[in-house]
Amino acid sequence: MDNGKEEKRVVGVFAVASFLNDFGSDVIYPLWPLFVTVFLRADMMILGLVDGLGDAIVSISQAVSGYLSDKFNRRRIFIWSGYLFGAASRVGYALSRTWTWLVPFRVLDRSGKMRGAPRDAMVADASTDANRGSNFGLLRAMDNLGAVCGIVTSIVLFPLLGYGALFLLAAVPSLISASLVLALIRERKTERIYRGLSLRDLDANFRLFLLLSAVFAVGNFSYSFLLKYAERQGFQETLVPVLYLLFTVVASSMSLPFGRAADRLGRIPILALAYFLFGLMCLGFASTNSMYITLVLFVLYGLHRAAIEPVQKTLVSELSPAKYRASTLGAFQMITGLASLPASVIAGLLWKFIGPRAPFTLSLLLTASSLALLTLVREKNRT
Numbered sequence: 515m516d517n518g519k520e521e522k523r524v525v526g527v528f529a530v531a532s533f534l535n536d537f538g539s540d541v542i543y544p545l546w547p548l549f550v551t552v553f554l555r556a557d558m559m560i561l562g563l564v565d566g567l568g569d570a571i572v573s574i575s576q577a578v579s580g581y582l583s584d585k586f587n588r589r590r591i592f593i594w595s596g597y598l599f600g601a602a603s604r605v606g607y608a609l610s611r612t613w614t615w616l617v618p619f620r621v622l623d624r625s626g627k628m629r630g631a632p633r634d635a636m637v638a639d640a641s642t643d644a645n646r647g648s649n650f651g652l653l654r655a656m657d658n659l660g661a662v663c664g665i666v667t668s669i670v671l672f673p674l675l676g677y678g679a680l681f682l683l684a685a686v687p688s689l690i691s692a693s694l695v696l697a698l699i700r701e702r703k704t705e706r707i708y709r710g711l712s713l714r715d716l717d718a719n720f721r722l723f724l725l726l727s728a729v730f731a732v733g734n735f736s737y738s739f740l741l742k743y744a745e746r747q748g749f750q751e752t753l754v755p756v757l758y759l760l761f762t763v764v765a766s767s768m769s770l771p772f773g774r775a776a777d778r779l780g781r782i783p784i785l786a787l788a789y790f791l792f793g794l795m796c797l798g799f800a801s802t803n804s805m806y807i808t809l810v811l812f813v814l815y816g817l818h819r820a821a822i823e824p825v826q827k828t829l830v831s832e833l834s835p836a837k838y839r840a841s842t843l844g845a846f847q848m849i850t851g852l853a854s855l856p857a858s859v860i861a862g863l864l865w866k867f868i869g870p871r872a873p874f875t876l877s878l879l880l881t882a883s884s885l886a887l888l889t890l891v892r893e894k895n896r897t
Contacts, residue, residue, distance in 0.1 A: 566862075580843055637653060662759065741757060
């Protein structure tokens with residue numbers, strides 16, 4: 515098989531695996547804030563703590579897997595085992611009867627994200643400068659398409675199955691994803707070149723990008739707060755998953771166009787647009803009580819997610835040294851994810867002691883700061 519066909523096959527297999535895994539994940543995610551706060555009777559501060567802990571674990575797991583992936587020149591084992599972790603955690607959620615039971619299963623669930631940095635490195639290696647943004651856009655589009663199917667399944671089956679049986683069902687797609695990676699993905703044989711990544715390997719331009727990304731992450735709290743805010747504004751419990759579906763459909767349909775736009779127009783302009791859309795959404799949530807405007811704000815959130823996810827990974831993979839790509843992608847996820855731990859905790863505290871609009875006001879200020887710093891970052895010259 516020639517290199518071009520092999521590279522397309524790698525991207526295609528990961529796209530299908532991502533679709534299936536997100537299908538399973540998003541059977542759960544639209545119900546998650548209600549599962550924690552209504553079924554398990556936890557308050558918003560606990561929800562913020564559990565979600566923030568999950569974000570931090572994502573970061574640590576991606577950093578460790580990225581480091582080990584480069585060190586031992588092995589990618590595949592982290593990817594298929596990450597899918598297995600996700601499947602096992604959903605079984606744990608189905609058995610949980612108090613919020614404290616969620617903690618170990620949440621750790622297991624988010625540890626499954628260790629697949630991210632090695633997988634992204636394999637996708638980046640299987641791409642060229644001309645199609646890297648499109649490939650990451652395709653991957654994100656399939657993630658979001660799987661999420662759409664998962665949400666629809668959740669809406670249809672939840673009244674029939676309830677939390678336990680539905681969460682057990684959600685484990686099956688990730689098991690299939692693990693099987694696909696085991697059967698169809700092969701390691702690329704390359705020379706062992708790893709000697710360890712340090713900040714000295716990253717130029718000032720990339721360090722500035724890490725800084726502004728961390729600042730943005732501190733204000734980028736869990737989507738659970740958006741859903742709970744909508745519930746407070748009058749959306750019935752059964753309609754909250756529909757809002758999750760709305761922003762996921764938008765993200766799914768726009769991820770690939772934004773990835774292609776990043777290939778044509780550049781990475782920085784699309785990332786700046788992503789920050790602007792998030793800031794506009796925060797401004798709307800901080801200043802409106804209208805259910806109709808809330809629908810528009812969920813569309814903005816979907817556009818933000820569609821723009822930021824493919825272009826951010828593309829930019830990191832291009833600004834980092836190629837031979838440390840998995841390590842750098844993992845380190846980036848660690849830094850931004852650790853910043854997300856206080857984001858959700860702070861949002862929960864602000865919500866509880868000041869009011870639901872306070873987290874959005876803080877996020878707006880931090881987003882504006884990140885956007886200002888982004889004007890100083892320079893892209894790599896592309897051939």
